[in-house]
Amino acid sequence: MDIRWLEDFLTLVEMRNFTRAAEFRNVSQAAFSRRIQSLEHWVGTALIVKGASPVRLTEAGAQFREEAAASVERLLGARAKIRGKQFELMSQVRIAIPNVLARSDFKTVLRMLGGKVRSSFSVSVGNTHEVTARYLAGDADILLCHDSLALPSPVHSEAQERLVVRRDLFAPYAVLDPARRAAFGFPGTPQAPFLLVAYSHRAYFMRLFDHILERAEAEPSYKITVQCDMSDVLKEVIAEGHGVGWLPASAVDAAAAALIGPIGGREWALDVEICAYRPRRALAPEVEALWRALSAEATRNGGAP
Structure with missing residues (x-):
């Protein structure tokens, strides 16, 4: 067995x-x-x-x-x-990261660091609310998460050092099939609302969605078919043709891009950033080394504080 x-x-x-x-x-x-x-x-x-x-x-x-x-x-x-004993030879760095970034960005961090930082990693994964709470409670040294200047996350404060690792785009997606896309009638009318695959109301991405609707010139009409906190789950539901849903572009890998694509104009999308946070104070040497490596990579990618 x-x-x-x-x-x-x-x-x-x-x-x-x-x-x-x-x-x-x-x-x-x-x-x-x-x-x-x-x-x-x-x-x-x-x-x-x-x-x-x-x-x-x-x-x-x-x-x-x-x-x-x-x-x-x-x-x-x-x-x-x-x-x-082997594990203790390397000091541990605690990283908190939401589900939507765990598969792509943590692997990127590991590849980026290579042998530059002699540390082991403890990774806490959950929805954005959960990992943010763990970080603010002191259970993580570094937090990786989405953020938007239009709607700053709770971590965005003078007590935290913020680093833009790379840019992202939060936009609506639907199946690629033209007939099925047209059938959704996005952005909908009061008489014929489009089907929405949505985040739960506590999710940070739902707050971003609400912000997009508030700034829209024309108010969309929709009917929610599925609600979930996880972008990976919503991505599968969208690919099955159950409605239109907003996703960060970073969540749409090559396999998903063969099934779904953006829908609607640029007015329905929002620029967001994938950021790293750390307390604005001296940390353990291994955490400082990781932060320096992240900063150098962000500079090469065009990121900024």
Whole structure:
């Protein structure tokens, strides 16, 4: 039995969708399904209700979930202790980053740094509200997040040093198929509102969306079909043709760009920035080294404080 099977199972339980769980685990859906089947074969019974959408556990699956979570925690804890001495050779830098940037920008940071900064990294991931709260509570040294001068994030203050890592654009997207795009009737009328795939009201991107509507010359009419905090989920919903939704361009990778594209004019988009924040005081040497590397890269990319 492979511990990855348990991790796959727990991810599937959390996300309740084979496609999203496979993408999160960075494997093909076919390989992911085979690993779940291998786990069921090892356990000796079905853990997932076949054909259920969203994914549901069988009675045996519900019982096994608790044991699987405890086993993974114990095994990873034991491994962490064994690796502890090696891990302590490098000082740890704590980074908080929202889901929408975790896949693209953290990998970019790691590639950019290479061997320049001798540090290990602890990465906190969540929605923008969650990671911002962790950073402000002192649980992270550096925060990476979207920001807009039109609607500054709560971190934007004199107590924080701000670095523009790169520029981004928050704009509406829809499926590429011309007939389906036309059918949405964007930006809608009171008699025929367009279908909107939206962020929840607590999300920072929903505040940006509201700002775009407030400055618009003509008030759009819409009907919300789906609400979610995660841009990755909304991107999939948009690609399935369930409506028009706003996304940061950084969230639209090559695979998504083959299915969806911007819709409407420039008046429906908002310039935003991907920023790094740190407290305006002296920090540990490894954090200072990371910040210097970020600053140098931002300067090369045309970023500015």
